[in-house]
Amino acid sequence: MILKPVVLSCAVKRLFAMSPGAVTAVSSSCQTNVRQTNVCKNNVCKNNVCQTNVILAALTGTLLPGDRSESSVCLQLHWMAAVYNHALVAVVVLNNGNNIYQTHTMNNHPITLYGKALTTQSLQAIASGAPVALCREGIAVMHAARAVIEEATGSGQPIYGVTTGLGPKVVDTMPDSAVDTFSVATIRGRAHAVGNPLPAAQVRAGMAVRANTLLSGAAGARAALAEHIVTCLNHNLTPAIPETGTIGVADLGWGGALGSALIGEGHMLNDQSNVIDARLAMQEAGITPYAPQLREGLALVSHSSITAGMTALGWCELKTVYNAAQTAAALSMEGFRANASALDERLLLLRPQAGQQTAATQLLALMAGSELLNKASARRLQDPLSIRNIAQVHGAVQATLNTLELAVHDEINGASDNPAVLYQDREVLSHGGYLPVYLHIALTSTLNAMVHLAALQVSRISKLLFARFTGLTNGLTDAGTDGAGLSPLMKTAEALYAEIAHLATPAPVYPGISADALEDVVTHTSIPAKSTFAIARKLRQLTAIEMIVAAQAIDARQITLAPALGTYYQSIRVASAHVSQDRPLGQDIDTLANDIEHGTFCTCNS
Secondary structure, X not given: OEEOHHHOOHHHHHHHOOOOOOEEXXXXXXXXXXXXXXXOHHHOOEEEEOOOXXXXXXXXXXXXXXXXXXXXXXXXXXXXXXXXXXXXXXXXXXXXXXXXXXXXXXXXXXXXEOOXXXXXXXXHHHHOOOOEXXXXXXXXXXXXXXXXXXXXXXXXXXXXOOOXXXXXXXXXXXXHHHHOOHHHHHHHOOOOOEEEEOOHHHHHHHHHHHHHHHOOOOOOOOHXXXXXXXXXXXXXXXXXXXXXXXXXXXXXXXXXXXXXHHOXXXXXXXXXXXEXXXXXXXXXXXXXXXXXXXXXXXXXXXXXXXXXXXXXXXXXXXXXXXXXXXXXXXXXXXXXXXXXXXXXXXXXXXXXXXXXXXHHHHHHHHOOOOHXXXXXXXXXXXXXXXXXXXXXXXXXXXXXXXXXXXXXXXXXXXXXXXXXXXXXXXXXXXXXOOOOHHHHHHHHHHHHHHHHHHHHHHHXXXXXXXXXXXXXXXXXXXXXXXXXXXOOHHHHHHHHHHXXXXXXXXXXXXXXXXOOOOEOOOOOOHHHHHHHHHHHHHHHHHHHHHHXXXXXXXXXXXXXXXXXXXHHHHHHHHHXXXXXXXXXXXXXXXXXXXXXXXXXXXXXXX
16 A cells, blocks of 8 residues: 555644654654654654554654654654554655655554544545544444335335436336336436546545445445445545536536446556556455445435545645745745734734734744844835735635635535435435535635735745845845846746636536526536645645745845744755755755645644
């Protein structure tokens, strides 16, 4: 099993910030054994955390910017070890400096799904290959809900998609002869998605959400369906789901591809992301294709689980790059010799806005001990807005991320099945819970916030590069008139901003015309969900540019940085050395963006 660290949470990523040789076999507990090793990235000592019969990676000391005491380190590492014990990884192997992660579960403990308690951290782990289990209580609920469906069907009660047709055929009664075969027909009749397959991690996240929400009993499916999904997850069998096929009113086209693979008629992705025959893949794994019964075809195709899982992973990427952008902004303030009064809590309280105090507090923590916090250190009475308004813009980004996190939590734990079984009341009723409109609005708002974040970054970069704002050389060059220095980076920064703004353009919302105009509402939530990953990637590159430029300005001023920022500065310099003479910087930017992706500049515990 190969772990892709792209989807790991901030706290978990810290355990992967290591280089060859920084893996140590251990035999005592985290609480009693914290020691130093000099084998580490950036040639900075790292803390290795030890746990019984477990091999864990070293943790960069740079990522503990506060109290460096042994007890403080131990407590933080103990918490992260607990995350791993719950989630996935006990062994990390690096091969010749490449990020190749080999994983084994601690004590073979899978992540247990309960139906209402799935977190983004657990979903990240499952997307990366962690094993999954179902709780017994959820299985019992599914059994109870299934009995309600079978009872209602036997009594002749009309149930949408079970005893009636779908869409405009809701007025048609299903003939008895077709009831048993209708589930397979439902899957075949919706497997119409097109394009390249979605990334395996995103599909695994969607599968986990579907298994989790089945435990609510709302779908009325047999427990065997959730068990089959989990079995495929645990055998690394990932349905090949083409990228285009949902209008955001349940993931019908994607669900059709999911269901088709799970019943052995579609395709799976192998470990190399090649498309292979689903029946053959399951046969090689010793798994029997699922045979859907009453209502289960609808349970496989009509839900919003894939969009929900995808958005959850996207949120994690945006959160990680936002944290790095906070670090970049603090470094820019140092390089510019900014006026830190804009972060004064008293001033922020004059016009309290969501998130701004949190953003300012994080920035001040990063700069703790900096001369810049001395009012006499500011060069200007008022700085350009891209520096003076960091707290307001970054705070707004933080607030939208918080809103999106709440929406994601509801989606990955909420049943989107219609009709829904209320097993305790023994009813089966139609409703509109499949429409992820709140998720769509929260996600669209968050992507718009990222445009504001990117615009501020581009403006800050420009201020650092031009002498009339900094008092330094144009382009921060050491080479004199024959050197461009870093000035040409502005073109790359502006290009990245334009692409981010384009990707964040809201998806169209219009009166739908599907199903003989019965299904006359759309959300197209999948469009911003897919865009999220591209936006996050470009934001990482833009943030890397700001870090490189800020580091160059810091060098020019020969500043002694605060401890936390000094550590991050060293990480930047490992990826990109000081520019004395003009040289290509594209690879430096991508290397630093990769470090950002893997959590090197994570500034929080979320």
